[in-house]
Amino acid sequence: MINLTIDGRQTSVPEGTLVLHAARELGIDIPTFCHHARLLPFGACRMCLVEIEKAPKLQTACTTVVSEGMVVRTDTEQVRLTRQSVLEFLLANHPLDCPVCDKGGECELQDLTHRWGAPASQFREAKNRKGKALPFGPFIVMDEERCILCQRCVRFDQEVLGEGGIGLMGRGFRTRVGTFQGRPYDTPFSGNVVDLCPVGALTSRPYRFRARPWDLTSVASTCLHCSVGCAARLDARENHWVRLRGADDPAVNQGWLCDRGRYGFGFAASPERLTAPQLRRGGKLAATSWEEALDRVVQALREAGPDRVGIIGGGRLTDQEAALLHHLGRQVLGTAHLDRRAGRQLTATPHLAGGTLEDLDRAAHIVLIGCDPEETAPVLALRVRQALRRGTPVTELGPWQTYGPGHAWIPPSRWLPAVGSTATALAGLREELAGQDQPVVLVWSGEDAAVHDELARWRQAMPGARLLIVGDQPNARGAEAAGLLPGSGGRSTPELLAAAAAGDLQVLYLVGVNPALSFPDGALVREALEKVPFLVVQDLFATESARSAHALLPVAAWSEKTGSWSNLEGRHRPLAALTPAPENLPDDGGIFRELIRRLGGEVSAPLPAPAPPAAAAAYPLSTPPAAEGLRVATVELTYSGGGTVLHAPALSPVLPEAWVTLHPEEAARRDLAPGQVVELSCGDSRLTLSVRTSAQVAPGLALVPRRLPHSPDNLLTEGAAVALTPVPRKEVLP
């Protein structure tokens, strides 16, 4: 411990503490601009200058480390005058356009000027003019005149993202913050620089001019767009959701958000949201009353009897709603045919020691198994990036490499028999690592039964190994904990769909899932949804799966309900309602409650806790035989899917187009150039896609994004041979 005196008060703090933090611990406030708790000490703005005895000049509290016997003064006249002058300099060229600035009212420069600034400026010269309202990226607008060059944004980009996409340009009073070669700042984490910017230089396009801070009502909640569960503050103006900002949960997101979470909120106000229940009458869906719709559903459920009912979904519910759905299915309907899974994921619950996000910081080795966290769990990927910067070995097993070149990559997989399946590769890795008693963190997509079995062997071989499974839906883990998996004798999703296609199922109830896009066997799911005599779809939007629905039940969005859910670590995540649900829209739990009541069940007593599910069992997905030539592999993208992402207007500039990525050699062999349009044929299915090339895709693979509504990948059979035929370019008249 180091003893020092600040403003006459004795304190002792651990070695290495910054003077700023020692003072804050005593409740002494030192104003700062460039300092940020999640960034390294920097010392750019000089706002935090304090007097330190025996130092000839004032020192920056945010970079000076305490030393024994140090005497610091923050309350002298000299310090006050210095703060005043620093502000005067910062404002010398500042446009003072607070009235039109989105930061006005919550601006650190405004606040500190009110507290410490001079009443008037001594500068009489004309102000330096720079760029205003410059497009900075798909979501960000830059006002260079407002920038105080604190470099928080630049440091975030370098220290946290490790990308180098933005930096200082020019010199002297012409210095400005710009993007690398003027390219759009389009990292999937770009919105964080808006949270970081202490002034209104970087502002969000979706929030532009929509509200002033004093108009907003906010709640502390979490982002329910993926299974990471970042802490967030949601802001609404006049009951319209206008903004989402990161909140610092040290164990989860450390203040950061990805752009999908941050800018995906527009779905809640989408005009395409369903507003009234619909029933199929004479071949057409028509709006009806809740009374009638629920009666019809109850009647169908009753008529079918427990064995001819199937319920799929639950990963978008809160834990409480999932428990209600489980109660409705198992107790009230008495069916064992419940399954939350609607895609390739077998399980979201680890079957060896479960890891935490913080385990990634301590890991001696990180293994990514068929999983690209940059796409499916972006904020988790920030910890992987940090680990890479620390030199932690990261091994990737999957059809494409994210962190390459230069990092270990064992390309796939069951599509490349020569290399061996992912499971074989994983077994090899296990043998390599066995005996080393090191914390290994495995990040898995939860797909591939062979990998599931192989991982079970890691439990004995490497007791230190920790497993994180990235859920394919945000609350996948909570839904499994609530028992939304087939019970004994129950049918899993593939079996339910097969039964429906075979005419062996009377009622299929889809809760917040869209198997028409997410289920790998597109032909089967389409047939099943067509054929099932009564299809109930409960969702926000009329999804692809709702096309042949007989009853369509709209629900409240996650920003409109309160409860809790479980992220991929199984960590409790709170959810708080920001705005009331549109009139006449219950939440999922409300529908379950009403169905239970109408079916003669009870919900008043606390629901019995479900027995831990026997996960991953019975999930038959067919794998095609190994084939020669080019084979299809699919990859999950951050912005794929037909649900909320598609209906958030702010995300439209970044929605993926339909592409197929080939290894450059494969493309060259076929005479295909990037950008060329090709028809990909696989069996009877055809997709029109544009070619991309990347050396980070395994040779022999045609990598196609998953779950694109306009180009559904599940029409192709993963692993099957495909042919690419160039589509002749249409003559374009000038």
Place this chain on the structure above:
Amino acid sequence: MSEPVTPLVKGLFITLRYLFQKKVTVQYPEQKRTYPERFRGRHQLTRHADGSERCVGCELCAQACPSGAIRVVAAENDPDHPHSPGERYGATYEVNMIRCIFCGFCQEACPTGAVVLTPFNELAEYRRDPLTYEKPRLLVPRKEEAR
């Protein structure tokens, strides 16, 4: 007996005296007064000399208003057809005249001199709704439109 009569006579005398003095009331509405220029009556949103709107939608007037009578929603100017100079303008501007106490704080707060209180004060209506003045009624017409 003089006791009760004296005040009565006094009062009558005052009445008589005022009867022959110059009148302070006017025959409203046939006759109208002119108010001082700085009288605080109905609001108006003014324009710059070039005809563009002064209001930038900053909501400072709404924030300054002690009775919460103003609602402003800003929007971004279309660079080809801007409403106001700069990036931002007031897309929605509403003053609830029933709530307004005509204190003039909004005018004082406005950084661009957009909202001003005019001497006009005949605001009576038969219904409440028209007493929420919206932007088209508040904004002074362009010169060419006024003609």
